[in-house]
Amino acid sequence: MLIPFDRPLVPGILLRRYKRFLADVQLHDGQELTVHCPNTGSMKNCAEAGSRVWVDLNPRPGRKLPGTWELVETTPGGLACIHSARANAVVATGLAQGRITPLAAFTEIRREVCVEVGGSRFDFLLAGADGDCVVEVKSVTLALGGGIGAFPDAVSLRGQKHLRELTALARAGRRSCLLFCVMHGGITRVRPADEIDPVYGMLLREASAAGVSVLAWGVEPTPQGLVLAGQLPVELDQPAGGS
Structure with missing residues (x-):
């Protein structure tokens, strides 16, 4: 049973996660963005700089950030959904x-x-x-x-x-x-x-x-x-x- 995301996710690389709710990512096209990090925990093993990530880009009027971080490729291996x-x-x-x-x-x-x-x-x-x-x-x-x-x-x-x-x-x-x-x-x-x-x-x-x-x-x-x-x-x- 697949529960799809609302929009196709965009791949990128995590640059850093900070202030709990913010993450800087570099998209596959080289663009750097600050996106929402929807996780209040420590995200141990899920927030390493350089990790592959996938974000939901949804810029719209009134929204402060252009997207939301959804997935990360972790070490130990495997994809994790960090959107708690x-x-x-x-x-x-x-x-x-x-x-x-x-x-x-x-x-x-x-x-x-x-x-x-x-x-x-x-x-x-x-x-x-x-x-x-x-x-x-x-x-x-x-x-x-x-x-x-x-x-x-x-x-x-x-x-x-x-x-x-x-x-x-x-x-x-x-x-x-x-x-x-x-x-x-x-x-x-x-x-x-x-x-x-x-x-x-x-x-x-x-x-x-x-x-x-x-x-x-x-x-x-x-x-x-x-x-x-x-x-x-x-x-x-x-x-x-x-x-």
Whole structure:
């Protein structure tokens, strides 16, 4: 299932990413532009100067920047989609079409829903004949080599808060799910990035033990669009030296 981009992407080379939301790129024709970087994370291994990138050029009246950075060719190898909001769009399509099989029984999909525990806004609330399920989506782009992907790519207090609230929901008897949307073609399995955010790793294992469903779904980024692939394993084994 291909989810196409709105316009054909234009290839180029990344010169630098800075101020979180800005990136300078040199297009294939030699033109240098500053474009929007739609990712607030550290983008570890995804923002190396000299990397091949693809941007969506869409200059229009009133827009400050002429385009948006969408894809990057990374080392370790593989294309990554760095536009983090696209993870939710891909998941929404997969849910609507029943392609995310562990959640396929839910027939009603609501987006951006607050629940009573903690006050966070979660990405999806699914409902069906057997009740509902709160779903939080996390976009994974950090490839470590050997097919291993990790989350988060920087200490994530927001991610920790989501895990605590999902755990509280599960302990209260409500179904909850953390879904890693893997936006990198070189990743075949996912684990918590304990070396970056050990608290997140601890909380993720606690959430799983409490009954939170922890899933990972692969996406194959291409310059034509994003292809929702299949389920990937999540490895929650305690790291060496962990307690």
